[in-house]
Structure formats: C-alpha cells, structure tokens
Amino acid sequence: MTTTASPLAQVWPADFARRYREDGYWTGETFPAVLRAMVETRGEAIAVIGGDQRWSYAELGRRADVAAAGFLALGLAPGDRVVVQLPNIPEFFAVVFGLFRAGLIPVFALPDHRLAEVSHFARKAGAAACVIADTHNGFDYRPLGHALQQEVPGLRHVIVVGDPGGHVPFSGFAAGPERLPDTDPDPSSVALVQVSGGSTGLSKLIPRTHDDYLYSIRTSNEICGMTPESVYLAALPVAHNFPMSSPGIFGAIRAGARVVTSPLPNPETAFPLIARERVTITGLVPPLALLWLQAAPRTDHDLSSLEVLQVGGAKFMPEAAKRVRPVLGCTLQQVFGMAEGLVNYTRLDDPEDIITETQGRPMSPGDEVLLLDDQGQPVPEGVSGNLHTRGPYTIRAYHDDAGANARSFTDDGFYRTGDVVRRLPGGYLVMQGRATDHINRAGEKISAEEVEDHLLAHPRVFDAAVVSIPDKFLGERSCAFVIAEGETPKPAELKSWMRERDIAPFKVPDQIVFVDSFATTAVGKISRKELRAGLRANLLEQEGSKP
Numbered sequence: 001m002t003t004t005a006s007p008l009a010q011v012w013p014a015d016f017a018r019r020y021r022e023d024g025y026w027t028g029e030t031f032p033a034v035l036r037a038m039v040e041t042r043g044e045a046i047a048v049i050g051g052d053q054r055w056s057y058a059e060l061g062r063r064a065d066v067a068a069a070g071f072l073a074l075g076l077a078p079g080d081r082v083v084v085q086l087p088n089i090p091e092f093f094a095v096v097f098g099l100f101r102a103g104l105i106p107v108f109a110l111p112d113h114r115l116a117e118v119s120h121f122a123r124k125a126g127a128a129a130c131v132i133a134d135t136h137n138g139f140d141y142r143p144l145g146h147a148l149q150q151e152v153p154g155l156r157h158v159i160v161v162g163d164p165g166g167h168v169p170f171s172g173f174a175a176g177p178e179r180l181p182d183t184d185p186d187p188s189s190v191a192l193v194q195v196s197g198g199s200t201g202l203s204k205l206i207p208r209t210h211d212d213y214l215y216s217i218r219t220s221n222e223i224c225g226m227t228p229e230s231v232y233l234a235a236l237p238v239a240h241n242f243p244m245s246s247p248g249i250f251g252a253i254r255a256g257a258r259v260v261t262s263p264l265p266n267p268e269t270a271f272p273l274i275a276r277e278r279v280t281i282t283g284l285v286p287p288l289a290l291l292w293l294q295a296a297p298r299t300d301h302d303l304s305s306l307e308v309l310q311v312g313g314a315k316f317m318p319e320a321a322k323r324v325r326p327v328l329g330c331t332l333q334q335v336f337g338m339a340e341g342l343v344n345y346t347r348l349d350d351p352e353d354i355i356t357e358t359q360g361r362p363m364s365p366g367d368e369v370l371l372l373d374d375q376g377q378p379v380p381e382g383v384s385g386n387l388h389t390r391g392p393y394t395i396r397a398y399h400d401d402a403g404a405n406a407r408s409f410t411d412d413g414f415y416r417t418g419d420v421v422r423r424l425p426g427g428y429l430v431m432q433g434r435a436t437d438h439i440n441r442a443g444e445k446i447s448a449e450e451v452e453d454h455l456l457a458h459p460r461v462f463d464a465a466v467v468s469i470p471d472k473f474l475g476e477r478s479c480a481f482v483i484a485e486g487e488t489p490k491p492a493e494l495k496s497w498m499r500e501r502d503i504a505p506f507k508v509p510d511q512i513v514f515v516d517s518f519a520t521t522a523v524g525k526i527s528r529k530e531l532r533a534g535l536r537a538n539l540l541e542q543e544g545s546k547p
C-alpha cells in the first residue's frame with residue numbers, strides 16, 4: 001500500500017463550486033470520457049503522429065486500455081500517483097490516457113528534470129510508480145529510475161518506454177484479465193498534478209481536477225480556433241501546462257484534431273514536420289520563436305499551413321512580435337498563463353497592436369483579476385500592480401504545503417501570482433515584471449533560493465546570491481554571486497560541480513561572479529531580496545545596461 005501524509009485534493013468553497021456548476025463552467029466531464037467520446041465519434045480519424053507511428057483515435061483508445069490494464073496488473077490501485085517523465089512521443093498519450101482510464105493520477109515532470117527534482121515530486125506526491133523513457137536527447141533515464149526507487153520509499157515500479165534496462169517494459173503491457181473501472185472518476189477529483197516553476201525553494205505540486213482542467217481546455221479550444229481539422233504541433237515539452245492545455249495536446253484530443261509530436265522544438269526538427277503534416281497551430285516560448293523567425297526565411301520547407309503561432313511562458317517583446325505575421329504568414333497569439341490556473345490570450349481577431357503589445361486577457365468571464373499596490377489597494381487602469389486571481393480553473397491550494405499556501409493565497413482564496421502587470425482598456429494585461437525572486441530563463445522558472453541552496457552545499461562556497469540578468473535571447477539569464485571560503489574555485493569548476501548534483505541543467509548558473517562580501521545595512525542585516533536587487537543593479541551598472 002502507498003500512503004501519503006495528506007490525500008491529493010483540490011477543493012473550492014461550496015458556494016463557489018455551486019456557482020461554477022450553475023454557470024456552466026464545470027460540466028462533470030472527465031478525461032476517460034473525453035477519449036471515449038472521440039473513439040466513438042472519430043474512431044478512424046488520426047489522433048497522434050510521431051516518429052513512424054500514426055495512431056487513429058480507435059488505436060489510441062485501444063492502447064490506453066492496454067496500458068490501463070498493465071498498470072493495474074502491477075498492483076497499482078485507483079488513486080495512486082504515478083510520476084510521468086516522457087519526451088514528446090506518441091507513447092506519452094497511451095501512458096497518460098491509460099493512467100486516466102485506470103483511475104491513476106499522473107504527476108508531470110519535464111524531460112529536463114533530474115533526480116533532485118523528480119525525487120522531490122515523487123516523495124511529495126507519495127508516488128507508487130514512475131514512467132520514463134530509456135533515453136532522450138543524450139540522457140539515459142534508467143539510472144535515474146534506479147536512484148528514484150532507492151530514494152523514494154513506496155515507489156515500487158519503474159516502467160520504461162523503450163529498452164527497459166532492468167525495469168518494467170511498457171511494451172510488455174498486455175490487455176486484461178484485469179477489469180478496468182466501469183465508472184469514470186468523480187469529476188471534482190484530482191485528474192493530474194502539474195508542478196510549479198517554484199519562486200521560493202523547491203517546486204510545489206499543483207493538483208488539477210477533471211472539472212477545472214477540462215473547462216480551461218474547452219474554453220481554450222474556442223478561443224484558439226481548435227477544430228477537428230486542426231493539426232497541433234507539440235514542440236515544447238508536453239508535460240508543461242502551456243502545450244498540455246492551452247489548448248495544447250489535450251485541447252487537440254478534446255476537439256478530435258491531430259497531434260504531431262516533435263521530439264525537439266528547434267526549426268531543424270519542427271519545420272519538416274510542419275510541412276509534411278500540414279500543421280495549423282503550435283506554441284513556443286519567446287527564444288524559440290526568435291529562432292523560428294530567423295530560420296523561416298531561409299528554409300525550403302513549406303510552412304504555409306501554419307495559421308496560429310502561440311507564444312508564451314515569458315515576455316515576448318513587441319518588436320519580435322511584430323515580425324511574426326510578415327515572416328511566418330500566420331496570426332500570433334500571446335499566451336500569458338500559469339500552471340496554477342489563470343491563462344490570458346490575445347484573441348485571433350484582435351487588432352495587430354493588441355496582439356503585439358499585450359499578453360492578452362483572461363480566457364473566462366469567471367476569472368477574477370485584481371491589480372493591487374503594495375498596500376493591497378486596487379491600482380487605477382494603466383498603472384502597474386500585483387496580479388491576484390481567482391476563478392473556475394485557478395487552484396485554491398498547493399498540495400501539502402502550509403507555508404507556501406499561506407504565502408501564495410489570500411484569505412479569500414485569491415492566488416498571488418507574483419507578477420506585476422498593467423491593465424489596458426478591454427481588460428488586456430501587459431506584463432511588467434516579477435515581484436518575487438525567480439529567474440524566467442526562456443520560460444523555465446528558476447527559484448533563486450533553490451539554486452543558492454545547491455551552491456551552499458559546495459565546500460568552498462561561503463555564501464551565494466542568485467539573480468536574473470536581462471538577456472537578449474533568453475529573456476533572462478541567471479547570475480550567481482558567490483563569496484568563496486578559502487581558495488576561490490574557478491567558475492567552470494563550480495558549474496560542472498553543479499551539473500553533477502543531478503539537477504535540471506537549466507538551473508546551473510549561466511554566469512558566476514565571485515565577490516569578497518555582500519553589502520549589509522548599518523545594522524548588519526539585509527533581506528535576501530534586497531541583497532539580490534543590490535547585486536543585480538551593481539552588475540548592470542558595470543556592464544552599462546539598464547536594470
């Protein structure tokens with residue numbers, strides 16, 4: 001038996017839940033029902049394409065049933081959590097819809113996560129199993145699987161898509177005799193777990209219910225024009241909330257459309273797929289959009305099928321945004337969202353200046369958005385304020401984290417996003433910056449605190465402060481200020497030591513600056529927030545750039 005300190009749940013106060021149902025946001029739809037409906041109505045249509053595989057909806061449904069039976073045959077029981085760390089491959093869909101079908105709950109890790117992160121998710125979720133690939137992009141996940149089993153009590157099975165290397169082969173799963181559940185899960189129960197980018201310390205777990213997640217997916221489909229004729233290219237890692245649900249892969253499946261999985265998001269990999277499969281819509285983070293804009297004029301591949309390019313996860317600068325239509329010949333859609341819930345979109349028929357200069361407006365009339373000054377008072381239109389939000393698909397709590405919940409949610413249930421935004425007429429939001437110390441590196445959110453903690457574990461690091469530095473390509477890059485103890489290590493040495501700590505590679509500081517001391521105030525104390533701000537300002541001044 002697997003046990004967790006606290007069961008996974010996401011609960012809205014009864015009066016809100018009643019209203020969200022009455023207003024038609026929550027319809028009682030569940031993920032197993034979504035796939036079943038498509039198998040019934042669009043069985044012959046192609047659902048997923050990747051590598052040399054092309055699965056119809058009927059085929060996906062069959063494979064999901066086989067996977068479900070396989071998971072149950074291992075002794076997993078409905079309600080158990082399963083960490084899923086897979087790249088963009090068709091098997092992702094068989095695994096995840098198989099888990100849904102068996103009543104199991106996927107916890108999504110990104111392919112770039114390493115033992116430090118994945119073991120944290122597995123432990124925190126009380127996971128009973130994990131599903132990994134054999135290798136992807138030069139990394140072998142199987143030793144990670146072994147280490148995970150050692151570190152996480154209760155994690156009984158490591159299932160591998162591909163060559164199992166001593167673990168359980170996913171390809172060995174076979175249909176029945178296990179009886180699949182004959183009822184669908186409770187729509188208000190947790191369907192899946194996303195992880196937060198983590199602004200303080202380690203990532204938090206974000207439980208999302210069938211009701212709330214599917215509402216956001218249906219609404220995203222309407223706003224983004226996802227229809228049965230759409231072809232969605234999954235270029236960003238599909239475990240992330242953006243390509244998963246805005247409207248992403250689940251939106252495509254909900255619409256009976258096609259998903260084309262791209263193992264990597266670079267133009268060399270993605271452009272031939274767009275041309276071959278006549279892709280109509282995809283989503284990128286800003287640095288990738290810049291790469292695509294650079295590569296498109298020189299490519300021989302026909303990109304003319306592309307109708308919508310979504311860009312989100314980090315701020316897309318207006319000058320770059322303006323180039324999307326002339327260079328790619330498609331409509332740009334800015335997407336400003338968060339795994340915790342709220343997603344803003346520019347609408348496809350918005351005027352060009354709204355599309356290029358704003359990060360969109362909330363997708364739902366049920367989204368409540370407050371912009372508050374530091375005293376908690378509403379700011380006038382056009383003035384920057386701290387974004388707080390509440391609504392039918394925004395969580396009310398992280399899983400099992402009283403401290404983070406106290407910091408991140410107000411007493412009346414608003415999520416404090418940590419984002420500083422300005423609101424224009426019509427409700428359009430313009431991202432101005434962050435109130436909290438994290439680095440948004442090409443859409444990957446890095447907690448300064450978490451990286452500092454890793455650095456402090458080095459025997460020759462006395463203290464460390466990690467800050468974000470504006471970067472032309474990445475948006476932001478990370479810089480670690482380090483006070484050495486004894487002989488100063490070389491930056492390259494410290495970086496390779498960090499890499500060996502089994503952390504996601506994007507968390508290794510881009511730049512390391514050794515300093516003799518950190519400035520302190522007269523009383524000798526300074527908050528880490530002020531310290532980081534001071535160090536950052538000094539560096540930018542030295543480099544002659546604006547903070």
Ligand code: OOB
Nearest residue numbers: 197241242246312313314315335336337338339431
């Ligand atoms: C998406 O989700 P997360 O959870 O990785 O990160 C959320 C944070 C936001 O609070 C904001 O700080 C930043 O990422 N962000 C943006 C942005 N989109 C997200 N900052 C500026 N401009 C944008 N367009 O990143 C996410 C989830 C669903 C859809 C899209 C993005």
